[in-house]
Amino acid sequence: MSKPAANEAPAEPILLRGDANGVATLTLNRPKQRNSLSEDLMRALTAEFAAIAEDKSVRAVVLAGTGPAFCAGHDLKELTAARASEDRGRAFFQKTMQLCSTLMQAIVNCPKPVIARVHGIATAAGCQLVASCDLAVAAGEAKFATPGVNIGLFCSTPMVALSRNVTRKHAMEMLLTGEMISAARAAEFGLVNRVVPQAELDAAVAHFADVIASKSALTVSIGKKAFYDQLEKPLAEAYDYASEVMVRNMLARDAEEGIGAFIEKRDPKWEDR
Secondary structure: OOOOOOOOOOOOOOEEEEEEOOEEEEEEOOHHHOOOEOHHHHHHHHHHHHHHHHOOOOOEEEEEEOOOEEEOOEOHHHHHHHHHOOOOOHHHHHHHHHHHHHHHHHHHHOOOOEEEEEOOEEEOHHHHHHHHOOEEEEEOOOEEEOHHHHHOOOOHHHHHHHHOOOOHHHHHHHHHHOOOEEHHHHHHHOOOOEEEOHHHHHHHHHHHHHHHHOOOHHHHHHHHHHHHHHHOOOHHHHHHHHHHHHHHHHOOHHHHHHHHHHHOOOOOOOOOO
């Protein structure tokens, strides 16, 4: 294998991670490709979420992007190149969609809350990323779309996350028209929590991250899992499940400490157990 020339700059990593004050920031770093989700990037993201899930020093996660876009979806050039294979790309397409589904579920299943920092466009699987995160903060300039219908490829997998975030009518509006919606409209739909000027984006994201990081990590992880689990259950079953979760939570040391601190009018001291 040939080595890079001595004056050739080493390749930039496609995913960056920085940790500070209990918050891990994962930054998509394919700016020239508008942070499209290549096979390698999806594998890297999934691996980081697996590592973060086991990292006791991390209490919240921020998902961000470099360059002009947050994430423009799948890497269509990579998908198109696979058509040259004998099966016209079927095996690669299946692998890609499975990788994407695994990544999105890794975000939902991560015990640490994940906040999307959306500074630019988030389209197709990029919009799916936003919808898969627990919270999302968008700059006023950000735009969102599930535009697959415009190129003959309905956004069926982004639909899964989208339809679990917004109303059916709003989801179908985005899926059937493929039109871009503004950040303000995305907030109306419930796709993002807050829209702020670009200059205030980092502060708004940090506010959420810092507040979450100040809580009991055990309590937050119990609550996040219970939230997504109960959504899939009928009403009576959801109440039975949530009641049992609260009983187990009440028996945790942090619940005893937190309630005691509230009664005694002092700050709690979390031990995450």
